[in-house]
Amino acid sequence: MAVYTEVSDDDLVRFLESYPLGTLLSCKGIAEGVENTNYLVRTEQGPFILTLYEKRVHREDLPFFLGLMEHLAQNGLSCPTPVRDRHGVMLQELAGRPAALVTFLDGVWIRRPRVDHCAAVGKALAELHLAGRGFEIRRENALGLAGWRPLYERFRARADEIFAGLGALIEGELAHLEASWPRDVPQGVIHADLFPDNVFFIGDRLSGLIDFYFACNDALAYDLAVCLNAWCFEADNSFNLTKGMAMLRAYDAVRPLEPAERASLPLLARGSALRFLLTRAYDWINTPEGALVKRKDPLEYVRRLRFHQSVASAGEYGLEKR
Template sequence: MAVYTHLGAEELARLISEYDVGELISAKGIAEGVSNSNWLVETSGTGAGTQRFILTMYERRIELSDLPYFLGLLDHLSERSCPVPRTIHDRGGAAYRMERGKAVAMIEYLPGVSPTRPTPAQASAVGAALARIHIEGRDFPLRRANTMGFADNLAILEFCGQEALGGIHPELPALLAPAREAAALDLSALPRANIHADLFPDNVLMLGKQVTGMIDFYFACTDVMALDLATTHAAWCFHADTNVYDPERGEALLSAYQAVRPLEEDERALFGRIAQGAALRFVASRAEDWLDTPEDALVTRKDPMEFAARWRFYAENGDRLLA
């Protein structure tokens, strides 16, 4: 279970009392998440009926200096009616508090389930929702650099080294060359906004075909919108069991996105190469995690070759996706 710090009932009740949400009724640890401690909290509420929230303690990976950006972006998008949970501020107006030397934030609970086998209709809804947060996020005043850009991915692969990469799979060292090409790609003329940057199906809540929540904005940054679209395409449009591309899902996502925010000509021309770089990001991060995780660890290591295959798909077909 992803609860690294255990808070007692009295501690949780005292913490919840700092918010105008009523009294604590229950708090249950949430298994999802690998970097933070999370609880599903139920309170007595301030009106009719109880209320539920997600309480998060930031344990690692997230810099304290980034929290105003992450939490502020949630509020900004939520205020503009995007399906994004708002931050619950404490009685003093703070978006997060310090508990045991760690930052703690309370986030609005949104209904829905993450799809495990997305349909074309669900991919369409996600494409439209992604375009909306791009449009509404452009005027958010804070900025954050992308720490998982193409140059960062190359640096990770080079740090792993050819020998170690080959130990994971013999084909991995060959991906250093396309990673260098991606790092050299000039995207400076493409339109930018504040983007999610990690919109996998498990970061989306849905009720049927409706997107009810886009969550886990902890890779969000200010970068090229087409990169976010390509990342989402790579995450949503391949069958989970076979890793084969689903053209209906892919076309639905891209068409719905462009119905809300049509791509510029330069974005369309570079989309195939951007998608290759997006796939290589997860090759790099998974290779790094693979090498950092002991073989006997009670953690299932994610295979970087899954996204190596998706990179190959984009290398061979990316230029035709928006034709």
């Protein structure tokens, strides 16, 4: 249950009085999600999501996250939009936590993505990258290349508890990526965490993108590499070339990839796989049994990383030649 902070009825009513949304009709905690406390709030004006930001989200990052969602929505992307109060303020305080109200987005996330879902995600990701142009606030990627080695050092001594040789694998990959990471590719606002549970569909139609709390400025093609890892591998961790081709073709049709991006895609995919391997490994070691957050298996990303290490060109992901 992802309700870490309880909100009393009286506090919620007082909180909502500063918004022009009418009378509170109902409020229910939302079980999904691991970073923040979320409630589904219904007022006379409709449903909204109330988020209380917990300790893993830094208060100083919230103007970026909220401002970005508003900017993307204003530029045509379907995503939750922060609601401003009667004084034009987006960020409030509730139950001792920073809090914000955002619009409700209809849809469900897909447990078993098909080829058409992957194509829809590729198109939506390109639209996000275009819509993000002109957003003036910057946020560095705390989980980008510069953050990977410090994160690894926090569990390096225990890495081989997950499996023998994991430490050597990570150290070798870090050395390779630090020496070879592409720096001449287009940069911009990226989602950085566009996994299936952050993409909503209504039937076969993609209805919107959610959870922008890892968003930052980084290589746009790195965001595409994250999606290849998140959407195009099967349960046995084999890469589905048909899904990769559908995603890349749909992305490239909206925002054509530059030659440097095409050439660097295998390296960016390796970096993406290492990023999620590192965070999963850290959580695997440091999350106590019985915690509210369910640990995710880091070995999935060991297998994906090894696949990417064998890839010589973006064509092996299904990216067609121009």
